Amino acid sequence: MLVIHQNKQQKRPGKTSLRKLAEVSIQPCFTLFSHPKEMATSSSSSSSDIGVILNELTCPVCSELYKEPTALPCGHSFCRVCIEKSWENREEDTGCVCPNCREVFPQKPKLKKNVIVANLVENMKLKEGKVGLEVEGQDAEHGDVNVKEGMKSGGSESYCELCNGEAAKRCVPCEILCCEKHLKLHQQKGHKLVDPGVKIEELRCIEHGKPILLYCKDDESLMCITCTGGEHQDHKIVGVEIAHAELRDVLAAKYPHVSKSMRSVASKLRQVQKEEEKTENCSRDAEDSLEEKRRLVCQFVNESVDLMKSEINKRKMEKLSLLGKQREKLEQQMEDLRQRKSTMDTALQDLEAISFLQGSKDLLKRLETMSDFNSVKRTPLPVLDFSKEEKNLDKLVTLNKNFLEKIQKGPVEHPEKVEEAPVEHPEKVELDQNNLRRLYGRSLSLDPNSAHRRIKISRDLRTVTGTGTRNHYPEHPDRFDCLDQVVSRDCFSSGRHYWEVDVGSSCWWGIGICLNSMGRKGGKSGLGMNPESWCLSKCNNKFSAFHNKQRTSLSVPGDHERFGFFLDCEAGELTCFGDSRVLHVFRGNFTDPVKPAIGVYVDGSVHFVHLVK
Missing domain, CATH: 2.60.120.920 (SPRY domain)
Incomplete structure (x- = not known):
C-alpha cells in the first residue's frame, strides 16, 4: 500500500525526489514499448501522463527541471544558462546551433522566455514540495521495503539505492541499482536489467539520449523509439531481443563448422610442433657430432703443429751447435791475424835500417809460428726445410676453405656424408679472420x-x-x-x-x-x-x-x-x-x-x- 504523508515543513525537493515520484507513479517508457498489451492500460492512467509531463519539463542539456526556460526559433526550449554556455563553448564559428535538432542560426537569435513551460515547472515544484514520499508495508514499485525521499547509497556503484544492500542488477529504465529482493517487481514488469558495472550511457541512443530498444536490419544499427521517424522510417526494424535471438541462431548454425575447423587446425598444429621438436633434436645431435669432430680436428692440427715445432727446435739446436764451433775457430783465426798485423805494424814503423834489419830475423820467426788462416775451412750446413710438412697443412686449409664455400652457397644435401670426412670439416677455417x-x-x-x-x-x-x-x-x-x-x-x-x-x-x-x-x-x-x-x-x-x-x-x-x-x-x-x-x-x-x-x-x-x- 502506498501512503502519501503531508510534510510538516514545506521543503523544496530536488531532482532526486522528482525522480522517485516518477518511479512510483508512472510506468517507464521501456515497459510501454516492450509490452504492447499494456500500452492501452498504461496510457489511460494519470501517472503515465505525469511521467510524460515530467520528461517534457526537463532541459535536454542539464537534465534538470527548466530554470528560466527559453524557446529557440526552431521550437525547442532550454534553460537560458544552458543555451548561453552551449553557444559560448562552441569551437568553430559556424553560427548558433540548436543542441537538440542541430538547426543552425547564422546570427544569435533573440531569446524569449517560454511562459507556459515556466508556469508548468513552478506548479510542479509547488506540488512536489507539498508531498513527501514514504512507503509502508508493500511498496507498489519496489517491494517490501520503505523508500524515503533522498535515500541513496552515497553515490556508490555497488549498493542498492533502495536499501543500501549489495546491488545485483541495474534497472535501465528506472536508472537505479537494486538488490535481489528489489529486483522482483522490475522483472515482473519486464524492465531491462544489466550488471551493476554497465554504464547506462552505453545503453542509450547517442543522438536522442533515450533507451535503445530497436535494431535496424537494413543499417545493422541500434536505435531508440525516436529514431524510427527519421532515416529509418522505411527500414526493417525489430526489437533488440528479437535481433539478439536471430543473431544467436546464425552464430549457433556456424558454430559446428568453426569447431570442426578448430579441431583440424589443432591437429595440424600438433604435427608442426612435433616436427619442430624433431628438428630441434636432429639439429642438437648434429651440432654435438660436429663439436666432437671439431675437437678431433683441432687436436690433430695442434698435435701436428706441436710435433713440427719440436722437430724445428731440435734441428735448430743441432745446426746452432755446428755453427758455434765454426764461429769459435773463426774467432781464433781472427785473433791470430790481428796479432800478426800488430807485429807487422810495429816493424814497419821502425825507420832505422839497421834497427829494422836487426829485428827482422826474429820477426820472421814469429810470423812463421802463427797458424795459417787458410787451415780452417767452413763446411756448408744443411738448410732447415719444412716445405713438405707445410704443404700438407696447406692442403688441409684448402679443403676446409672449399667445404666452407659449399656451405655458404646452399644447404648441404647429405650432411651424414660430410660427417664421414672430418678432413673437410669447416671448423679450422674459423681461425681465419676474414x-x-x-x-x-x-x-x-x-x-x-x-x-x-x-x-x-x-x-x-x-x-x-x-x-x-x-x-x-x-x-x-x-x-x-x-x-x-x-x-x-x-x-x-x-x-x-x-x-x-x-x-x-x-x-x-x-x-x-x-x-x-x-x-x-x-x-x-x-x-x-x-x-x-x-x-x-x-x-x-x-x-x-x-x-x-x-x-x-x-x-x-x-x-x-x-x-x-x-x-x-x-x-x-x-x-x-x-x-x-x-x-x-x-x-x-x-x-x-x-x-x-x-x-x-x-x-x-x-x-x-x-x-x-
Whole structure:
C-alpha cells in the first residue's frame, strides 16, 4: 500500500525526489514499448501522463527541471544558462546551433522566455514540495521495503539505492541499482536489467539520449523509439531481443563448422610442433657430432703443429751447435791475424835500417809460428726445410676453405656424408679472420652506466677516451670506481662471437672479457687481475696476457692498431688476434654470461670497430 504523508515543513525537493515520484507513479517508457498489451492500460492512467509531463519539463542539456526556460526559433526550449554556455563553448564559428535538432542560426537569435513551460515547472515544484514520499508495508514499485525521499547509497556503484544492500542488477529504465529482493517487481514488469558495472550511457541512443530498444536490419544499427521517424522510417526494424535471438541462431548454425575447423587446425598444429621438436633434436645431435669432430680436428692440427715445432727446435739446436764451433775457430783465426798485423805494424814503423834489419830475423820467426788462416775451412750446413710438412697443412686449409664455400652457397644435401670426412670439416677455417668476421662478426656498443668517471664515451657508444679528469656521471652499481674501464652492453653466454678493437696510438690499454658478475668496485676489479676476467694488455710497447694476476709475455712484432677477439662459449676459448696471427688463447668457463671490456689507463682512445658481414 502506498501512503502519501503531508510534510510538516514545506521543503523544496530536488531532482532526486522528482525522480522517485516518477518511479512510483508512472510506468517507464521501456515497459510501454516492450509490452504492447499494456500500452492501452498504461496510457489511460494519470501517472503515465505525469511521467510524460515530467520528461517534457526537463532541459535536454542539464537534465534538470527548466530554470528560466527559453524557446529557440526552431521550437525547442532550454534553460537560458544552458543555451548561453552551449553557444559560448562552441569551437568553430559556424553560427548558433540548436543542441537538440542541430538547426543552425547564422546570427544569435533573440531569446524569449517560454511562459507556459515556466508556469508548468513552478506548479510542479509547488506540488512536489507539498508531498513527501514514504512507503509502508508493500511498496507498489519496489517491494517490501520503505523508500524515503533522498535515500541513496552515497553515490556508490555497488549498493542498492533502495536499501543500501549489495546491488545485483541495474534497472535501465528506472536508472537505479537494486538488490535481489528489489529486483522482483522490475522483472515482473519486464524492465531491462544489466550488471551493476554497465554504464547506462552505453545503453542509450547517442543522438536522442533515450533507451535503445530497436535494431535496424537494413543499417545493422541500434536505435531508440525516436529514431524510427527519421532515416529509418522505411527500414526493417525489430526489437533488440528479437535481433539478439536471430543473431544467436546464425552464430549457433556456424558454430559446428568453426569447431570442426578448430579441431583440424589443432591437429595440424600438433604435427608442426612435433616436427619442430624433431628438428630441434636432429639439429642438437648434429651440432654435438660436429663439436666432437671439431675437437678431433683441432687436436690433430695442434698435435701436428706441436710435433713440427719440436722437430724445428731440435734441428735448430743441432745446426746452432755446428755453427758455434765454426764461429769459435773463426774467432781464433781472427785473433791470430790481428796479432800478426800488430807485429807487422810495429816493424814497419821502425825507420832505422839497421834497427829494422836487426829485428827482422826474429820477426820472421814469429810470423812463421802463427797458424795459417787458410787451415780452417767452413763446411756448408744443411738448410732447415719444412716445405713438405707445410704443404700438407696447406692442403688441409684448402679443403676446409672449399667445404666452407659449399656451405655458404646452399644447404648441404647429405650432411651424414660430410660427417664421414672430418678432413673437410669447416671448423679450422674459423681461425681465419676474414671468415670469422663474415660468419660471427659483431658490432658492439659500450655501456655508459659502467664507465669510470675518468673516461669519456662517444655518442655512438663505440669509442672510449681517457681524459684524466673526472666527469660528472650519476651513481650506478655497475660503474667502475677505481680503474679507468668500461664494459659492453652486449652479453654472451652461448654461441660464437667475433669483434675487433682499434687501439690507434694508445700506449697503455687492456682489452678482453669479464664475467657479468665481476665486481666493479675497488682495485680487485682490474681486467685480468681476478678469476672473473681475461685481458690482452699493452704497456710501453710490451704485450701481455693476464688472468687471475698471472702474466704471460707475448711476442707481437710491429705496431698493430687493430686486434680481433673470437669467443667460443661452448668450447670455452677466447682467441686473440693481431695482424692475422693468433697472439694468445684464453680458456675458461664462458657459458656464464660474459661481457667484452676495455680499459684505457692513460690519455688515448680505443673503439669497437663496426663490422658489416
